[in-house]
Structures are given as C-alpha cells and as structure tokens.
Amino acid sequence: MKILVCISHVPDTTSKINFTADNAAFDTNGVQYIINPYDEFVLAKAMHLKEGLGASITVINVGTAETEPSLRKAMAIGADDAIRINAAPKDGFFVAQQIAEIARTNTYDLIFAGRESIDYNGGMVPGVLATLLDYNFINACVGLEIENTTATAQREIDGGSETLQANFPLVIAGQKGLTEEKDLRIPNMRGIMMARKKTLAILEPIETGDKTGSKGFEKPQENAACKMVAADNIDGLIDLLHNEAKVI
C-alpha cells in the first residue's frame, strides 16, 4: 500500500495572532511552528496501517524551506520519505493542484490530510485534491478500517456519525478519533537520527492561475468586560440572560 500524507506547517496553538503594520500579512515574529494538529492524527493512522498491513509513507508539504522541520519530524515519526513543493501556498486550491500533480505521477492508494489546517482553516485541500484526481473522498473521518483495497470509514455528521465504504484510490480528511490522543506519535532519538538520512525531495511548483487572493486581515473586536454576578444571585443571572442578552 502506498500512502501519501499531506502535512501543513502551522503556528503553535498558543500563538498570539498578529499581523504586519499594514495588516497585509501574518506576523511570524516569535511564532513557533508545529505540524497541524489534524495532520498528526492522520500521520499516526498512516503509521498504524504501515505497522499492521505494510505500507510506504511519503509526506508532502507545499511550502518554503521553513517548513522542513515539520517534514523531518514526520519522517522521525516514521514516514519513509518527504516531498516539499517549493512555493508559498496561495490558497487551498493551489496546494491541492500541486499535490495532485505529484499524485498523478506517483499514484497512491491512500492520501491522508487533516480536515483543515488551523491557520487559514480553509478546509478545502482534501476535497479539491480528490476531485482533481477523481479519487474517492471521505471528509471529517473519525474511524477507518482497511481490507485489501476497500476502506470502511466513519465520518462525523452533525449529531452523530455515518459509516461509509469506498475503494482505493481514496482521499481521507481526518481528525481526532481516527487515532486517539494517547496514540499520537512522538519521535524518539533513533527516529530523529534515521530521519536525517531519509530523502527530502524539493520540487518546483507547476504554474497555476490564482483563484483567490488575500487582501489583508483584521482582528476581532475586544470583548467588553465580563459582567460579574454574585454566586448567590442566580436570579440576577437569569434576568440578565433573559432581558439583556435575550438568549433564554
């Protein structure tokens, strides 16, 4: 089984989000980067399949050289090799087009991606990728079993889940549940050493037209101060929620 795992390199979840003085771009000053949390779940699932059924795992990122630590980390966790498409991603469509180009030549059975990345939250790479490749696609996947070339998967729906079946080739957009938190992988020393010797191929992007463009950012308004209600004044709280906030 040949698996491709899409890895997004994103600001750490505790990062303060600031923009450059003209609000044109994200201010990366002092920001730590991590593997997108959703991608960690799919990578751990890919490792699990590799150990159980046998598979090769390639990780891929569309990004500039700064993203390489995330690819090295993924290889330290156990991916066999890595590809970096050398481009600052313009939008999710662009990323999907670049990855599709690789998948057309290398052909994978299974492509994993996180449901969304926590920076731009576009939620479009896996779906667009599957459509461009004409692969089957399951979104918001929270459970997956593979038998031969058939996947039985659970996807999250509003108020429950749904069990789906699909054949390879298949794109899975995953999240927690696909792997449990406790089964996430942390690289060990040996893995880190081995990762240094693994191949990280750097490829140039293909030409594509721009579908969307970023026109700048704004920060949400500061919250007005919290109104404090005494613990023995529950009637006061109910009154505020009813008459002032009008939510009950």
Next chain:
Amino acid sequence: MSVLVFAEVSEGKFKKNALEVVSYGKKLAEQLGTQLTAFTINAETPSELASYGADKIVTITNNALSSFDAKAIATVASQIAQKENSKVIIVDSSANGAYLAPIIAGQLAAGFASNVVELPISMEPFVVKRKAFSNKAFQHTEINTDIKIIGLAKNAFGVFETAGKGQEEAFSTELINTGVTTVSIQQATGKISIADAEIVVSGGRGLKGPEHWGLIEDLAAVLNAATACSKPVSDLGWRPHSEHVGQTGKPVASNLYIAIGVSGAIQHVAGINASKVKVVINTDPEAPFFKVADYGIVGDAFEVVPELIQKLQKFKTQNS
C-alpha cells in the same frame, strides 16, 4: 445570471442552516441585481424557501440521494449552476456543507472561501470576510474566478423572512456512480447536536469526574441545549470525543455558551468564540475564561449549577 444556494433538509425539513443560506443568498442576489435560486433534495415543502427569498426553487426528488452522497450532490450542484448561469454558489458550514463545497470548487475550478461571516465587502473585486486562525482573526479574501463559492459560517448572518418569487421547477438527472456508499448512520437520538443547538452547556475538568455530568445534562435539558466538553475531559474518557469542542474539536457558534469548570485555555476559546453570549462558572476568579466571557460567576459548580437548574425550571414554567 443568478445566485445559487443549497438548502439542505434533515428528514424532509429545512434546517436553520438552510434558511440562513437562503436569507444570505437573497441579500447577495439583491446586491448583484439578480435573482436567487435555491436547490433542495427530497424536501417535504420546498415552497417554504420562498418566504426567505428564493425566487426559483429547484427541487430534486430521488431516493438514491436520501443518504448524503457528497460527490453526487456536488455534481448535481455543478449541473444546476451551469443551467442557471450561477455566478455565486453558497453552501452552509454543516458537516455536509463542509464536505460538499470543496468538491464543487474542484469540479467547477472555482475559487472557494469558507467560514464567510458577512455579505461581501465589495462586489468588484469580489471580496469576502472570513474567519481564519481558528477564530483569532478575519481574513479578507478576494475570489477572482468567474464562479465564486462561499461557505457561510454558521449563525453568522441570521435568518430573515423576505418574499421571493418561489417559482418551483423539478430537476432530474442521471446520477453518477460515485464510489462512496453509505453503509449506516449512527444518529444520537433524542439529543440535540452541538451544530444545531442554540444553547450549548460545556463542562471541563473542574467537574472532577464523569459521575458529575448529571449536572451538565440536567442544565442542558432545561435549556434544550447540547452538551459539550473540553479536550482533556474527552481525552480522559469522561465524555465521548464528539463532545470535544475547541480549536481541535468541534467549533461552536451558538447563541449562548455556558462553560462550567473550564479554565478558558486559548485553544478552547478559539473554538467557541463565535458564540454570541458566553457565561462562565468557575471557582477561580483568575481563570482566563473571564477575560472573554460576557457574564461570569465566581463560584463552585456543585453549588451554583443545581440552584441554576432549579431556578431555570421555575423561570421556564413562568414564561411558557
């Protein structure tokens, strides 16, 4: 030219999300000086959409689409968009909407902006405001393809009644074989989902253990609310993963969010910040949640919540 929205039903009835995209689509169509077409699958009373502004209602009746087949529906959407010469396509941000929109984008090679929170900032160029960085910021995104796809953030716009012409037209098409089949659906019955709830009651590690969740459930029951929890609570197995809300869990955009024994870590707040009114009950006056909440009580959940439940019950009987 037209604006096209997908109005989804659940068991034949329109969900609030559907009425919200129709309301939004109508305003957008007016701004573009064009009409709004809504399409819907297996709806009991499609004509309802006219009251929210649909000028044309394209109805599809097909048993094969009674379970949600994203690719098949995306294909239908693309066909209708072509037939109706739709320049903007709007989909909601439900689990199904988020599955559908990128497929349509791929099929039509159209620019797509998800999590859009209001009407476009400008039409020429077409610029929308969308949530980014997990609710910590907004991005202005220009969509420059001929066809533009918008994923409307939940509860961002609201539902408005406006008269539309409501001309109905049946649409039938040969469905493609999509390769993904639904085997079964596990719907939590008798429970309101976090996605659909107007009110969400959430519990954190401050509740000390799963045996105390009766408090959360009882409070949710009086308020007709969904129950949710912080990440450690689901990691510890006190509650199912489906209740985990926050940056790496489910997003919440309810009218009212009540957090009990939740500290308000940045990752938790990122995921629930789109809620309109936030109430916090926490023993620690320094808990970060108080900085982002609208109403706060410093107090012990085990004392405050039982009294709140009892008083709300009284309030409900008086106000019903």
